[in-house]
Amino acid sequence: MTGICFDRSRILCGQRCLRERYWRYHWGGIGLERIGFAFAPETGQQVHKGLELIINDAQPDAAVNHVLADYRSLISQHRPDAVLTDPATLEQWEQWDREAAEQLWITEALIRGWAASEYPKLMAEYETIATEREEFKDFAGDGRLMARCDWLVRRKADRSLFIFNFKTVGDASKFWRDQWRYDMCTISESLAVDARLEREAMHRRLAGDPVEAEKVAGVIIQGLLKGRRPSFRDDGQASGKWPVRHNSPLIYCWYKAGEPPMTPTEFYPLTRYEWDCTVSHKMGNGRVCPGGKHHRLSGVAKMPVAEVFEGGIPAWIEWLRQFDPETLSNQFVTLPPIIRSSNEWEIKQWVDQTLPMEQKLMSAASRIEGWRQEEDWELYDQDLACHFPMSSGDPCVNCFGHPCDFLDLCWTPAGRDPLSTGLFQIRTPNHPGEVERE
DSSP states (O other): OOSOEEOHHHHHHHHHOHHHHIIIIIGGGTOEEESSOOHHHHHHHHHHHHHHHHHTTOOHHHHHHHHHHHHHHHHHHHOOOOOTTOHHHHHHHHHHHHHHHHHHHHHHHHHHHHHHHTHHHHHHHEEEEEEEEEEEEEETTTEEEEEEEEEEEEETTTOOEEEEEEEEESOOOHHHHHHGGGOTHHHHHHHHHHHHHHHHHHHHHHTTOOOOOOOEEEEEEEEEEOOOOOSSTGGGEETTTEEOSSOOTTTEEEEEOOBTTTBOOEEEETTOSEEEOOSOEEOTTSOEEOSSOEEEOOSOEEEEHHHHSTTHHHHHHHHHHHHOHHHHHTTEEEOOOBOOTTOHHHHHHHHHHHHHHHHHHHHHHHHHHHHHHHTOHHHHHHHHHHHSOOOOSHHHHOBTTBOOTTHHHHHSGGGGSGGGGTSEEEOOOSSGGGTSOO
16 A cells, blocks of 8 residues: 555645645644634535435435535534623524524525426436546656546447536635636546546456557536625624525525515515516516516515525425526536546646655654654754645635644744644545545
């Protein structure tokens, strides 16, 4: 077994800040993680779980119920305690509950929306080969690249293999779309899958079957839109109490209370405020417009679907599927396949710069760990500063919108003994290969 294991996550971490990479992936030989909970990455993971269940033949209701049960349990475990007589802690407690509710809404809506809008189209074009399968590629010498592909598929039309990579994102901006052409996941995942396919073909050749190994034709990025924060403060409030983090038409709608039986309650997607229609359609109040009309909403408020629409999010997703499929489909952005197999130069350039750097960093990390165990803090500090220098400024306070998890370890003496702070624990490895090293 190879001694040096690396993956996309730690490479990207090192590009952001090498000292963060040391704390997260090398301290103690395995790395540290901060004790606690963050909604954004957890919501992404839960959505991935739901999609995986659906791909593996679970019904949407079953997939959503399973995911939400797990997510609610996790949220409950990390919910802060509130002192009911202390306004500050009570406000923190209420804010947590508000954010937790919205995260559960967007998780359910993305899973149900993808199952209703995207999955049928994708299954008409592709067949499933594997989901969340661990892959690896060993390099000559001392290096193992680890990867886990969201969804490996075969295109029915020409039998080509593609990797789908699902990304939850607030907004699929031009910058977000353009970055994937240059992202290493479109190289690393293909390399790892190709290596397994070559190993399998080699075994067949040894058994007398003269086959050529398949190769991955390309990587397809699909963005699942959570919705951006509203630009204006007034638009960021729903019913005066819900701060909107994910301004998504999957979980919020325009709402106008009616007075049955005189006037019905009306609901409209967020994408509808002023528009011209060309064909007959059903309106949010249940009436039918013959088409060719100009519509403009008035007297409406943005409200959570889960609270005001009969049947909640499941019924709303179905309403969108039937009466506004464009809005539903627009929450899932599928980029054209990124083809690497025909450009060996790009792959070689990435390998040639990545493998030596990983070998260098792992060697340095092993030496630093030795100084730490011997408590030779002078040599520890020298090697740490030389091979894992700290970034400063913005990366310290703005790591995906939050202060870096390891800020105190870099800028205070707490780095001498991180576990004693009570803020950190030994990292749980992302890939089985990390704990199988010899």
